[in-house]
Amino acid sequence: MMDSLPATPGKFKMDKPQYHHHHHHHPRQLTVRWHHYPLVSKVAVWSFLAIALLVAFFFLSPTTPNSSSTSGRRSLRNAAPWGGPAWEKCVRSSARVRRSGGISVLVTGAAGFVGTHVSTALKRRGDGVLGLDNFNDYYDPSLKRARQALLDRAGVFVVEGDVNDGPLLHKLFDVVPFTHVMHLAAQAGVRYAMTNPSSYVHSNVAGLVSVLEVAKSADPQPAVVWASSSSVYGLNSHVPFSEVDRTDRPASLYAATKKAGEEIAHVYNHIYGLAITGLRFFTVYGPWGRPDMAYFFFTRDILRSKPISIFEGPGHATVARDFTYIDDIVSGCLAALDNAGKSTGSGGKKRGSAPLRVYNLGNTSPVPVSHLVSILEQLLKVKAVRNVVKMPRNGDVQFTHANISLAQRELGYHPTTGLNTGLKKFVRWYLGYYPTSSSKKGSRGGSSSAL
Ligand SMILES: NC(=O)c1ccc[n+]([C@@H]2O[C@H](COP(=O)([O-])OP(=O)(O)OC[C@H]3O[C@@H](n4cnc5c(N)ncnc54)[C@H](O)[C@@H]3O)[C@@H](O)[C@H]2O)c1
Numbered sequence: 045m046m047d048s049l050p051a052t053p054g055k056f057k058m059d060k061p062q063y064h065h066h067h068h069h070h071p072r073q074l075t076v077r078w079h080h081y082p083l084v085s086k087v088a089v090w091s092f093l094a095i096a097l098l099v100a101f102f103f104l105s106p107t108t109p110n111s112s113s114t115s116g117r118r119s120l121r122n123a124a125p126w127g128g129p130a131w132e133k134c135v136r137s138s139a140r141v142r143r144s145g146g147i148s149v150l151v152t153g154a155a156g157f158v159g160t161h162v163s164t165a166l167k168r169r170g171d172g173v174l175g176l177d178n179f180n181d182y183y184d185p186s187l188k189r190a191r192q193a194l195l196d197r198a199g200v201f202v203v204e205g206d207v208n209d210g211p212l213l214h215k216l217f218d219v220v221p222f223t224h225v226m227h228l229a230a231q232a233g234v235r236y237a238m239t240n241p242s243s244y245v246h247s248n249v250a251g252l253v254s255v256l257e258v259a260k261s262a263d264p265q266p267a268v269v270w271a272s273s274s275s276v277y278g279l280n281s282h283v284p285f286s287e288v289d290r291t292d293r294p295a296s297l298y299a300a301t302k303k304a305g306e307e308i309a310h311v312y313n314h315i316y317g318l319a320i321t322g323l324r325f326f327t328v329y330g331p332w333g334r335p336d337m338a339y340f341f342f343t344r345d346i347l348r349s350k351p352i353s354i355f356e357g358p359g360h361a362t363v364a365r366d367f368t369y370i371d372d373i374v375s376g377c378l379a380a381l382d383n384a385g386k387s388t389g390s391g392g393k394k395r396g397s398a399p400l401r402v403y404n405l406g407n408t409s410p411v412p413v414s415h416l417v418s419i420l421e422q423l424l425k426v427k428a429v430r431n432v433v434k435m436p437r438n439g440d441v442q443f444t445h446a447n448i449s450l451a452q453r454e455l456g457y458h459p460t461t462g463l464n465t466g467l468k469k470f471v472r473w474y475l476g477y478y479p480t481s482s483s484k485k486g487s488r489g490g491s492s493s494a495l
């Protein structure tokens with residue numbers, strides 16, 4: 045869990061990942077033909093070779109926008125290439141630092157919930173920010189587009205592309221010598237891993253490696269801050285969760301990919317001298333949040349008088365989460381960037397040791413989900429139709445509670461927003477964003493796919 049709470053499975057549109065097996069097919073077919081038909085005419089061979097090269101070029105071309113988890117249908121529709129003088133100008137201007145001592149940050153997953161807030165906060169203090177996001181449809185992409193419009197007004201340009209697109213990433217580093225990477229792009233959500241496991245491997249494992257590959261070969265190397273998750277604590281029962289606790293018993297594939305990310309970070313720090321900070325977020329909520337998370341779809345369902353499922357553990361045990369307000373997470377992210385230290389490598393070679401760290405960013409006060417619902421009832425002035433059900437064993441854990449003393453000490457991280465205050469801000473945003481949601485007749489949310 046951590047990222048989200050009970051969802052109705054199958055609620056979200058599936059990604060249709062498309063990987064580039066194509067790379068290998070054509071050369072192999074060619075070899076096979078050579079062996080089976082040694083007498084085939086020269087002309088036929090050369091034509092075949094030419095076609096194969098063309099096809100290979102098409103699939104390898106950096107102008108193919110989605111070497112990604114998005115569908116082929118999308119790739120064709122959004123075939124607008126990146127690059128060109130106008131595009132580079134947008135990139136440069138977005139990433140330009142406007143305060144002395146400022147940093148320039150590549151924010152991946154910028155059109156996501158946390159990415160949008162972090163990007164605007166950096167921009168507001170005068171740092172350079174460039175966004176990258178593939179706008180996949182794990183949840184309603186129109187929400188990502190609305191966040192993009194918000195970012196655009198704030199002066200943050202979001203490049204549409206996948207973190208697995210190496211040529212694109214290299215190009216971005218050619219245009220801008222980023223001092224920092226804030227890597228937030230990921231396949232989030234715990235239960236969806238049972239529907240689309242490969243999207244987790246693609247974005248959270250391969251995608252992280254792709255980002256670190258480019259960071260390690262950049263000169264100068266940026267410092268990297270990235271989002272891990274409280275889900276790495278898995279079956280850990282020692283509370284509050286501390287960074288020294290065991291993280292080798294993940295309860296979901298999502299958690300396992302985040303844990304893998306922490307080990308991968310170790311490698312890139314060890315071999316290449318990259319300064320890397322992992323942040324274990326604890327159930328982040330707030331305005332512009334994720335529709336696949338409980339506080340969000342509880343709000344939607346309560347307003348529609350639709351029954352909501354509240355999970356309980358074995359023996360009626362309470363399910364509780366350490367809900368953390370987005371502004372507190374943002375201040376933790378900015379503090380992590382400011383304290384990221386320096387990467388020491390250059391030209392892909394390590395020159396000295398660099399910091400490798402991991403921090404919990406939570407709120408230190410777990411709240412039972414039933415209490416979350418009571419707060420929402422008060423704020424929405426609607427009584428929820430509660431349906432208490434046993435928590436299915438699909439990756440969610442029963443309880444999360446962050447020990448944040450390390451982040452407190454080293455980052456000056458001090459969360460200040462309680463759940464009442466934070467949910468009030470969320471509900472205000474929700475009712476403004478879905479203006480007809482409180483009327484009984486069809487709402488904007490109702491007509492969209494993921495809501
Ligand atoms: N929100 C939480 O409670 C929470 C808790 C723990 C960890 N996290 C982590 O924090 C980060 C941000 O989470 P969020 O809540 O903002 O999620 P989000 O889904 O709103 O944001 C992630 C963004 O990344 C983009 N993305 C996904 N795969 C991509 C790819 N391969 N290439 C380019 N872009 C891609 C998505 O389109 C999305 O906009 C994620 O790494 C998530 O795993 C979040």
Ligand SMILES: *[C@@H]1O[C@H](CO)[C@@H](O)[C@H](O)[C@H]1NC(C)=O
Pocket residue numbers: 283284286287288447448449450
């Ligand atoms: C919190 O974690 C720190 C280590 O960062 C540890 O020293 C401390 O004892 C922990 N506190 C609790 C209450 O477990």
